[in-house]
Amino acid sequence: MVGFVARWLSDALRLGLSIAFAVAALQVPALTHDYALALSQVAEQGRRDVDQREAAARQFYHLGADTDEALVVALRPLEPANAQALAVSVERTRALRAARDRIEAAPPLLRPVAALAGALTDADGQERAVLWTALSGFTPEVVIGTASAVYGLVGLLAGSFAAQALVSLLGGAARRVGRAPGAARSR
Numbered sequence: 001m002v003g004f005v006a007r008w009l010s011d012a013l014r015l016g017l018s019i020a021f022a023v024a025a026l027q028v029p030a031l032t033h034d035y036a037l038a039l040s041q042v043a044e045q046g047r048r049d050v051d052q053r054e055a056a057a058r059q060f061y062h063l064g065a066d067t068d069e070a071l072v073v074a075l076r077p078l079e080p081a082n083a084q085a086l087a088v089s090v091e092r093t094r095a096l097r098a099a100r101d102r103i104e105a106a107p108p109l110l111r112p113v114a115a116l117a118g119a120l121t122d123a124d125g126q127e128r129a130v131l132w133t134a135l136s137g138f139t140p141e142v143v144i145g146t147a148s149a150v151y152g153l154v155g156l157l158a159g160s161f162a163a164q165a166l167v168s169l170l171g172g173a174a175r176r177v178g179r180a181p182g183a184a185r186s187r
Contacts, residue, residue: 006174010167017163018156025155027140029147032103032112038134039100039127046093053086092126099127108147 050068057063057075065071068090075083099118106114119127142148 010171013167014160014163017166018159021159021162022152022156025151025158026142026148027138028112028151029108029145030141030143031134031138032115033143034138035115035131035134036100036103036111038130039096039103042130043093043096043100046089046096050086050089050093053082053089057082057086095124095126096130108145109150111147112151 054068054071057071057079058065061075061078063071063074065074068086072083072087072090075086099122102118103111103115115131119131122128
């Protein structure tokens with residue numbers, strides 16, 4: 001009876017972990033889409049802020065600069081701190097837009113990899129902050145497509161491997177406990 005229950009538990013663990021990993025991996029393309037959308041939204045908000053600040057500077061100081069860089073240069077002698085803050089905002093907006101463009105330019109199967117690589121190599125943490133925001137508001141969904149199918153299959157294989165490794169470790173530990181010198185006397 002103990003052998004039957006142990007086999008049943010190990011089979012249930014294998015099946016459960018395989019399905020759990022597959023379902024989790026199916027979420028990767030949808031999460032990547034949400035992350036790219038969040039990058040786009042944050043970049044657009046940043047651009048609106050930059051445009052408002054530039055319009056105020058042009059109006060107040062009567063500046064005729066037509067590009068971001070020209071306005072920052074023209075504003076620097078008048079208000080160095082404001083010019084520096086504006087330059088940082090412009091760069092942040094461009095970096096977030098470039099990150100979204102990099103994800104969208106990748107083939108659908110590699111978009112999650114491009115998103116993760118960008119977030120990991122982000123020096124100032126802007127992309128990671130947007131990623132954490134996207135993760136915190138993410139609602140699980142299954143997007144039907146080739147990328148989801150491939151990630152789901154990879155998740156199924158990874159879950160099966162993890163479950164088999166866990167069952168093997170537990171089985172080995174149980175056999176060692178059964179062969180322990182004190183185990184024979186306690187029976």
